[in-house]
Amino acid sequence: xxxxxxxxxxxxxxxxxxxxxxxxMALWVSPADVNQQDAVRLLYIHVPAAFVMYVAFGITTLxxxxxxxxxxxxxxxxxxAGASAEVGIVFLALVLxxxxxxxxxxxxVWWTWDARLTSTAVLFVLYxxxxxxxxxPADTEVRARRAAIAAVAIAVDIPIVHKSVExxxxxxxxxxxxxxxxxxxxxxxGVMWWTVMVGxxxxxxxxxxxxxxxxxxxxxVDRVEDRSLEQAIAERRAEAGELxxxxx
Amino acid sequence: xxxxxALVAGKDLRIEVRSRVATNQVAPFALxxxxxxxxxxxxxxxxxxxxxxxxxxxxxxxxxxxxxxRSFAIEAGDATRDGLRLSGLDPAAIFLGKAGAVALxxxxxxxxxxxxxxxxxxxxxxxxxxxxxxxxxxxxxLAAAGTxxxxxxxxxxxxxxxLPLLLMPVVAPVLLAATxxxxxxxxxxxxxxxxWVRLLAVFAAVYVAFGVVAxxxxxxxx
Numbered sequence: 293x294x295x296x297x298x299x300x301x302x303x304x305x306x307x308x309x310x311x312x313x314x315x316x317m318a319l320w321v322s323p324a325d326v327n328q329q330d331a332v333r334l335l336y337i338h339v340p341a342a343f344v345m346y347v348a349f350g351i352t353t354l355x356x357x358x359x360x361x362x363x364x365x366x367x368x369x370x371x372x373a374g375a376s377a378e379v380g381i382v383f384l385a386l387v388l389x390x391x392x393x394x395x396x397x398x399x400x401v402w403w404t405w406d407a408r409l410t411s412t413a414v415l416f417v418l419y420x421x422x423x424x425x426x427x428x429p430a431d432t433e434v435r436a437r438r439a440a441i442a443a444v445a446i447a448v449d450i451p452i453v454h455k456s457v458e459x460x461x462x463x464x465x466x467x468x469x470x471x472x473x474x475x476x477x478x479x480x481x482g483v484m485w486w487t488v489m490v491g492x493x494x495x496x497x498x499x500x501x502x503x504x505x506x507x508x509x510x511x512x513v514d515r516v517e518d519r520s521l522e523q524a525i526a527e528r529r530a531e532a533g534e535l536x537x538x539x540x
Numbered sequence: 541x542x543x544x545x546a547l548v549a550g551k552d553l554r555i556e557v558r559s560r561v562a563t564n565q566v567a568p569f570a571l572x573x574x575x576x577x578x579x580x581x582x583x584x585x586x587x588x589x590x591x592x593x594x595x596x597x598x599x600x601x602x603x604x605x606x607x608x609x610r611s612f613a614i615e616a617g618d619a620t621r622d623g624l625r626l627s628g629l630d631p632a633a634i635f636l637g638k639a640g641a642v643a644l645x646x647x648x649x650x651x652x653x654x655x656x657x658x659x660x661x662x663x664x665x666x667x668x669x670x671x672x673x674x675x676x677x678x679x680x681x682l683a684a685a686g687t688x689x690x691x692x693x694x695x696x697x698x699x700x701x702x703l704p705l706l707l708m709p710v711v712a713p714v715l716l717a718a719t720x721x722x723x724x725x726x727x728x729x730x731x732x733x734x735x736w737v738r739l740l741a742v743f744a745a746v747y748v749a750f751g752v753v754a755x756x757x758x759x760x761x762x
Contacts, residue, residue: 417709424705428696438692441754442706445688448750449710452743456713459735460720 295508303501310494317487331397334390336487340495341386348380348499349419349447356443359436370436371514373443374426375506379499381419388412407458414453418446432514541636544629548637553644555614562645566606567652573599574656583661592663593722596653597715600682603649604711605704607642608686612694621695624759631756635687639751643683650675667725670733674725677740678718684747685711691758713743 296304318336355373358364391409392402403409426439556562577595581587588595615621624634657663665671689707693699717736724733 414709414712417705421702421706421709424702425692428698428702430696437757441758442692445710445750445754448746449713452713452739452746453709456716456739459739460716 293512295505295512300501300504303497303504307494307498307501310490310497314487314490314494317483317490322483322487331394332484334394334397336491338387338390338394339488340491341383341390343492344495344499345380345383345387347496348376348383348503349415351376351503352380352422352443353447356440356447359440360444367432367436367514368511370432370439371510372507374423374439375503375510377419377422377426377443379502379506381416381423382502383495383499384412384416384419388416405460407454407460410460411450411454411457414457415450418449418453422446432517541630541633544633545636545640548624548629548634549640549644550637552611552614552638552641556610556641556645561610562607562649566603566610566645567649569606570599570603570649570653571656573602574653574660578660588661589663592657592661593726594719595661596657596722597678597718599653600646600650600678600718601708601711601715604642604646604682604686605707607645607649608690608707609700609703611638611642611687612690612699615694621759631759632752634759635691635751635755636748638690639680639683639687639748642686643679646679646683647675650679664726666728667730667733670725670730670737671722673737674718674721674733674740677737677744678714681714681740681744681747682711684744684751685714688747688751688754688758691755714740717743 314336318333322333322336324330324332352373355369355376359366359369359373391412395404395409396402422439422442425442426435428435428438430438574595577591577599578588581591615624658665686707689703689710693703693706696702717739721733721736721740724730724736
């Protein structure tokens, strides 16, 4: 059994090529920033990883909602939610680490209690809790319900965390891509903008590739659990048969 | 439904009054935490007085964990959880009852802690209305969120370690908002505190509503 298929092989190769392109563009083609100098190159990883992380947690929330909705309830949504959260948290960790290195070179500190940083850190812990909850052994149905409700609770909590931390303090520069005004009239120009776009594409393909593999793995694990249960039942039946034979 | 709520809350509170776990263990623990903060932060340099609101709410957060764990520990023995499920009570009422009982215990604890903070940390008291609103809304929010996650973790072998991991980040906004609002009240500038109170109100409303909807399915499992 394998989690790869012609589709994932293509996806894997495309993401590899895109990442190599990104590395070349980010390290050699694009110029250093006037203010941030070479540290700006870290943002070609940071921004796409943050984008992909939001997509991943969005998928988790959506899949959990679909599981909770009785008409669309299916085991695949639960597996997809778990797979997406797991891949998402890897990107979230990447965002925090790269952001921290960037902060050290630009702000002079590894960490600052600014709004975006703090709410991202809380997000990290929230999803760590979610994944810990998923690991607790339980009946598939029970685990799926528990996880789905927890995922929705986290999604409900995120805006509140975000708002509270934003009021608390703000120092981070405004969202550089998703802000409507800057998206239509970007402040970043030319090669830099294209590099970010290549980064977005590369990370998105990479994410899809990882997600497909993780999801298929979850399906296989699920099937193994089912099968070992069936096998155990068959064994017990056989034992019972033998015992009956001895009795006769 | 309100009758059922009162029944469940009454049952939990009666158990607490008779077993005295809240008065003999949780409250002394909370006071102990206040004393430990004084050991950790030098009381002579005014740090304690300045940090009093934050320390107060961190202590309340710890007490919330204990109260929520306790609230579901009393359902663990003798299959009382099954009894509760089979009792025919509305799950929403069970949620409101259990959260209400936790909230009342926390409120009582906050009174004790507030006296402790005033006495031990030499903290001045201003802005009573703002402080009261903060305490009420923060307590409702903590109890509601705590009860949702309490039932989620109840019955798991790893519940004691899993609950803090699940609950603490979720209630982080409550800690933040309650601390800022209390600071504003104590500093004599209540105008800065009211936006935080609104945030606490939103948090409490969201988690009470979430609990009313989600408690039934969560109670059914296990």
